Amino acid sequence: MTLATFPWLTAIIFFPIVASAAIPLIPDPDGKGRPIRWYALTIGLINFVMLVYAFYTQYDISSSEMQMVERYDWIPQIGLQWSVGADGLSMSLILLTGFISTLAILASWPVTFKPRLFYFLILAMYGGQIAVFAVQDLLVFFLAWELELLPVYLLLSIWGGYKRQYAATKFILYTAGSSLFILVAALAMAFFGDVVTFDMRSLMAKDYPLTFQLLVYSAFLIAYAVKLPIVPLHTWLPDAHGEATAPVHMLLAGILLKMGGYAMIRMNVEMLPDAHAKFAPALIILGVVNIIYAALTSFAQRNLKRKIAYSSISHMGFVLIGIACFTDLGMSGAVLQMVSHGLIGASLFFLVGATYDRTHTLVLEEMGGVGQQMPKIFAMFTTCSMASLALPGMSGFVAELMVFVGFATSDAYSFSFRLIVVCLAAIGVILTPIYLLSMLREIFYGDENKELTSHEALIDAEPREVFIIACLLIPIIGIGLYPKIMTQVYDAKTSQLIARIRTSVPSIVQAATPTTEQQAVLLSQGVSQAPRL
Incomplete structure (x- = not known):
């Protein structure tokens, strides 16, 4: 395997997630998490360096096509693949995610309460948020979208302020509830026509009638309006920010809101133009x-x-x-x-x-x-x-x-x-x-x-x-x-x-x-x- 054929995006997604599993093995003599935070920062920096290197060596800014594409069969019976790639829209936000996530780890220095769990969740979010911008299979996108909600919920409910339980519960109800619209729309698009597929490029090529497009567009819009957020589906955000700690603030404002805008462009605009x-x-x-x-x-x-x-x-x-x-x-x-x-x-x-x-x-x-x-x-x-x-x-x-x-x-x-x-x-x-x-x-x-x-x-x-x-x-x-x-x-x-x-x-x-x-x-x-x- 050469550097040109190395699965860069898959590695960038899974490296911080896998590395977070080693956090329980790190000794912490005084219980304040000093070795753990240095370990987390090192993992974040390595992942960001990998991302920047892949961008400069594997990505062509003059091309509008999907690049660095990696496809592996996952559940072939339903046409489900681990499919990732990057074009200009996703690459710009992947770079932003790596940059903000690494700085958020450095911003977490004052955290001394349950540091193992805290940095485990931060690193898991790092890989999960990049996955949202990189995956090219609509069902895998839904899974990545859902999985990154759990770390945010825990980070709010454990390390938040006085009303942290209320803010975390409101966040999960709004975002997880709206995510069901993504699943319904994804299944409708996948089973439309003679070929069952969740591949975004294949879904884009299907000839959907206007009425069908309008219904699917509405479902996507509701889901992404919560995450962007759009009034009146915005009320979870002030409560979440009101109780979050500084590094969680950075991840919410710097990355999480952008997932709604990205998904709206990727699916509502690109897949359903009519x-x-x-x-x-x-x-x-x-x-x-x-x-x-x-x-x-x-x-x-x-x-x-x-x-x-x-x-x-x-x-x-x-x-x-x-x-x-x-x-x-x-x-x-x-x-x-x-x-x-x-x-x-x-x-x-x-x-x-x-x-x-x-x-x-x-x-x-x-x-x-x-x-x-x-x-x-x-x-x-x-x-x-x-x-x-x-x-x-x-x-x-x-x-x-x-x-x-x-x-x-x-x-x-x-x-x-x-x-x-x-x-x-x-x-x-x-x-x-x-x-x-x-x-x-x-x-x-x-x-x-x-x-x-x-x-x-x-x-x-x-x-x-x-x-x-x-x-x-x-x-x-x-x-x-x-x-x-x-x-x-x-x-x-x-x-x-x-x-x-x-x-x-x-x-x-x-x-x-x-x-x-x-x-x-x-x-x-x-x-x-x-x-x-």
Whole structure:
């Protein structure tokens, strides 16, 4: 076996899972998990190095096809295979998963309660989340989707805050319940027609009638709306974030939410393009609702974790708009927004955890005047907040700008509809700096809490914390200054996706364009001749 034929994706998925099984064998003399955390960090780093090496040596960024494909028969009686592969869409999120998961292990340094179980679950999640982005068999995808829920549930219910049992139960009920829709849709697609298969490429090639597509699309949409999340199926997220520890925050915001966006593009858009053309206006409206509602709710929150959680929900609204705007630029912006928010969300939630470790409170009224005692945390919190509010020069600005311009120049919707959507989405963009800057003022400025600022535990950031934030800020600023660093990974794939679904755009043009004259011009030119962005 050569490096070219080595099963890289399978190894990257199973290495942290198998390695986690050795954690019970590691001696821990003082019971605080020091050897265990070093072991977990080593496994995470090795896996990430393997991932980066495979990306640079085995992956061709100019190709839109599935690469690094590995197929092994599992249950051939029902056509079930272990099938993994990576294209631009999945590879960008696999890289994000490896990066965030490795940093989350380093962020877990203060954990001393049941360290064996904690790091076992973190490593198991590492492999499971990569599997969600890599598997190319729909039934195996469902299994990977389900299996990664258990570690999150345990991490919330054991190491969470005061209401951890409630938050963990709500999380598992929402996500596991919605997953049943994936199973039903997968079985319906697999048994449709003469050939029974769960292979995604084969399922994509089947000729589904529109009514069938609409039903399957609805099932997928419900499942992925919970994970993305989309209002009103979002209420599990603020509770989960409100009780989670810093490393679990990073995994939730940095990776878990992106699974919903990825699956929606992979299945709703790529496999069911005709149904997507019908649902696209609804996705646009849901995206606008997400942006405005979550921004307003975040503005009203007095709990720091819940404020950032609702901010995450608001930013995911741009992903929905980008998915539904039928332009290369918009779709590229949606993927970049997922990557960007993964980095920014992980950094903010890590800093929230670091601040809580020192102040022992999440209530904004009880904070204030800690900026002088913690200048490094103040500087990092401010920089990451600037990234979240889409400051030019950072990744959030580029991603949101691409979505705005991609939608504003889409020929699939009337001018009046585009104008209304852009103006409404801009309200969320305006609200974001208001609630983030006011948050910074209340934490680090405001009326000084004498009892808090005189506390001995109110120390500044340690080198480990500075290193984690620096690792996250480097790609945030790098993408903001030179977006091609990331967009070139998936541009070929997003262009292929748009080319596939453009054949379904006339149905939206007919519904959205107010005059018959405009309809006639667009239809006479042909959608395939519409300008590419």
